[in-house]
Amino acid sequence: MSKLTSLAAWIRPSDSQKKADFQARLRPHSRALYQTAFRLTGNQADAEDLTQELFLRLYQKWDHWHHLDNPLPWFLRTLTNLHIDTYRKIRHTHGANELTSNFDHLPFQVPALDSASPLALALANSRKCLLNQALNSLEAEHRSLVVLHLMEGYSLQEVAEIQHLPLGTLKSRLHRCKDKLKKILLREPFQENLRFNRVSSQED
Amino acid sequence: MKCIDAQRQLEHLDLQQQPGALLAEHLENCNECLSFHQDHQLQLHLQSFRVIGPDPDFINKALNAACQEPSIQPRKWTWPASMAASFVLVALLLTGWLVSNEPTNPLPATPLQVDSSQPEGQSTQQVRILIISDQDYSDAEISLALAGNLQLEGYANQRELTWRTQLKAGQNLLTLPIQVLEQGGELQVSSRFGDQKHQVIVNLEDIRS
Numbered sequence: 001m002s003k004l005t006s007l008a009a010w011i012r013p014s015d016s017q018k019k020a021d022f023q024a025r026l027r028p029h030s031r032a033l034y035q036t037a038f039r040l041t042g043n044q045a046d047a048e049d050l051t052q053e054l055f056l057r058l059y060q061k062w063d064h065w066h067h068l069d070n071p072l073p074w075f076l077r078t079l080t081n082l083h084i085d086t087y088r089k090i091r092h093t094h095g096a097n098e099l100t101s102n103f104d105h106l107p108f109q110v111p112a113l114d115s116a117s118p119l120a121l122a123l124a125n126s127r128k129c130l131l132n133q134a135l136n137s138l139e140a141e142h143r144s145l146v147v148l149h150l151m152e153g154y155s156l157q158e159v160a161e162i163q164h165l166p167l168g169t170l171k172s173r174l175h176r177c178k179d180k181l182k183k184i185l186l187r188e189p190f191q192e193n194l195r196f197n198r199v200s201s202q203e204d
Numbered sequence: 205m206k207c208i209d210a211q212r213q214l215e216h217l218d219l220q221q222q223p224g225a226l227l228a229e230h231l232e233n234c235n236e237c238l239s240f241h242q243d244h245q246l247q248l249h250l251q252s253f254r255v256i257g258p259d260p261d262f263i264n265k266a267l268n269a270a271c272q273e274p275s276i277q278p279r280k281w282t283w284p285a286s287m288a289a290s291f292v293l294v295a296l297l298l299t300g301w302l303v304s305n306e307p308t309n310p311l312p313a314t315p316l317q318v319d320s321s322q323p324e325g326q327s328t329q330q331v332r333i334l335i336i337s338d339q340d341y342s343d344a345e346i347s348l349a350l351a352g353n354l355q356l357e358g359y360a361n362q363r364e365l366t367w368r369t370q371l372k373a374g375q376n377l378l379t380l381p382i383q384v385l386e387q388g389g390e391l392q393v394s395s396r397f398g399d400q401k402h403q404v405i406v407n408l409e410d411i412r413s
Contacts, residue, residue, distance in 0.1 A: 017374045019271040030263045038255045048258055048266075055270035067370070127219065131249055151250050182242050185249045 021066065022059055029072055030055075033079060039147040040083045040140075042132055050086065054079050073162045080144040080163065087140035134184040142177045149174060205230045210237045217241075219248050328357060329408060333378040333393055341371040345396040346378070351389030354408060357381035384408050 033054060038047035057078055058065070065071045135143055148159045160170045210230045214237065217223065223231060223241070231238045347366040350356060358381075359365060382391060388409040395402045 017372070021372070022271060023267050026267065027263070030267065034258050034263070035255050039253060044256045044258065048262055051258070051262075052266045052269065055266050059270040127249065127252060128254075131253055134249075135253075146250070150247065151253060178243070178246060181249075182246055186242055186245055 018062060022062060025066065025071065026055065026058060026075075029075055032072075033075055036076065036079060036147060036152060037083070039151050040080070040144060042135065050079070050083055053082055053086075057082065073158070076148065076162045077164070080148075083144065084140040130185060134181045137180060137184060138177055142173060145170065145174055146177050146181070150178075207234060207237050210234070211240050214241045214244055217244070219245065219252065328381050328383050331380045331382050331391065331406065331408070333380070333404065335371060335376045335378065335395065337371045337373055337376060339373045343368050344371045347392075347394040347396070348380070349392040349394075350382070351391070353385045353387055353389040354391055355383040355385065357383055382408060 030051075034047060034051045037050040037054070038044065041047045041050055054075070058075065061078070065074045068074060135146070138146060145159060145163065148154045148162060149156065154162070156167060156170060156174075159165075160167050163170065165173075205226055207230075210227055213227055214223070222228075231241060345366060345368050347364070348356065349364050350362075352363075356362065356365065388407065391406045391408055393404040393406070
């Protein structure tokens, strides 16, 4: 009789009620999902496209998640899988790391900084470009781990559940991601010989 | 300098600040604190990532657009649009599903409806049972009894099936893929919640014949 438990999934709301239920269940998570999509893609246009595609997929897969008490891990797994698919398609047709780089320099991507000096703005923009460069250097699968754990703040256990990864695998992948990010983000701005020359010239 | 003091100071550095001389000297000789410092700096970089919000109406539009798209059903559940006209109302039964506490009372609406469709050239009929419920039920019991010439797809050897499921307040749709063989037969659908029991008996015939 255990086979019959799957029959419970066959009963579902009618279309009109399904739409209402779908929106009621998804709306509380929609902003958070968009935010994660933005961190995965790096820009507003791609984040909106990814979010729209996610909503479509979730509506189509309503029967898979509507009975879950907490569907957020299911949403996030779908979101990251969609992003990975998109990343692979783009890499296949255009080469790696072209997801967002074409739009990174556009002014509408620069957030408004209240009372920021030109120097602060320049530094912020410089750091933003460096951060985008570092995140874009990661494979989509690895970026999603960084986004979920280091940026969104999900615990290792939660990320392991979302990504269906063993905890040990997750930890080792995150370790490699952090090393890669550190090499880009924390590198010295000048090579050692140049640094020495600058100090020497000041002393002279 | 002790590591605990060094790490306390490092926690207060932002991305633009450099460690002081004493702290820098400690970092040169202490790998643990250096690693702590680098982790902290990395975290600050990642936290500096600013998310630009979506267009004001984006969420509403995206949610509505998602509902406009036709749902993708598994292949075995679909049928051609041209066959939509072949819907045949098989049975309509009124039961005391709604407000009545007395099973014999008639209902103000049609809480249980059944219809079916049969794609051209196939023996499987999609039998749809619409249950209108007055409230959420967590443990409604659904039972099927199939006559000899009817089979529920995927459950070829089961003549009787019973399972528990949730019902939501409002309309609930139960779609059953029933294979109709030879002359067809009688499908009995029963539901039970608390003291109330309801039953629908549907005669299914092979529309191809």
